[in-house]
Structures are given as structure tokens and as C-alpha cells.
Amino acid sequence: MASEVKETKEQSLNEIFGQLEEVIKGLEAEDVSLEDSFRLYHSGIDMLRKCSDKVDRIEKQMLVLDEEGETHEF
Numbered sequence: 358m359a360s361e362v363k364e365t366k367e368q369s370l371n372e373i374f375g376q377l378e379e380v381i382k383g384l385e386a387e388d389v390s391l392e393d394s395f396r397l398y399h400s401g402i403d404m405l406r407k408c409s410d411k412v413d414r415i416e417k418q419m420l421v422l423d424e425e426g427e428t429h430e431f
């Protein structure tokens with residue numbers, strides 16, 4: 358069975374992706390119960406939301422160079 362997700366204040370995308378891999382392995386296991394598969398599914402959806410939020414925040418922080426070489430926030 359997949360290990361429980363460890364909550365920290367700020368996880369990196371790589372850490373979340375690693376946890377998602379564990380969730381997927383748990384879902385693919387032949388002996389996973391229906392209850393566990395629902396729990397794993399919802400846990401994975403929560404992780405995907407965190408990833409999406411992180412990517413959105415990063416995109417907003419990115420700087421774009423204009424034609425004159427000046428930087429502007431994305």
C-alpha cells in the first residue's frame with residue numbers, strides 16, 4: 358500500500374510528483390480495496406491541485422523580456 362502523504366508547509370513540485378507516483382502505484386496494486394482506491398484518488402487530486410497552484414504562482418513571477426530587452430512581469 359502507498360505510504361501516507363506527509364504534509365509540510367511548502368513542498369517542491371518534485372516532492373509532490375514523487376508522492377503522486379506512490380499514489381499511482383497504490384492505485385495500480387491488484388489488492389487495493391475500493392475504499393483505499395477512493396482515498397488514494399482524492400489524495401492524488403489534492404496533490405494535482407497543489408501542483409497547479411504552484412505552477413500558476415511561478416508563472417506569475419516569471420519575467421518576460423520585451424523587444425527592447427526590458428523585463429516585465431508575466
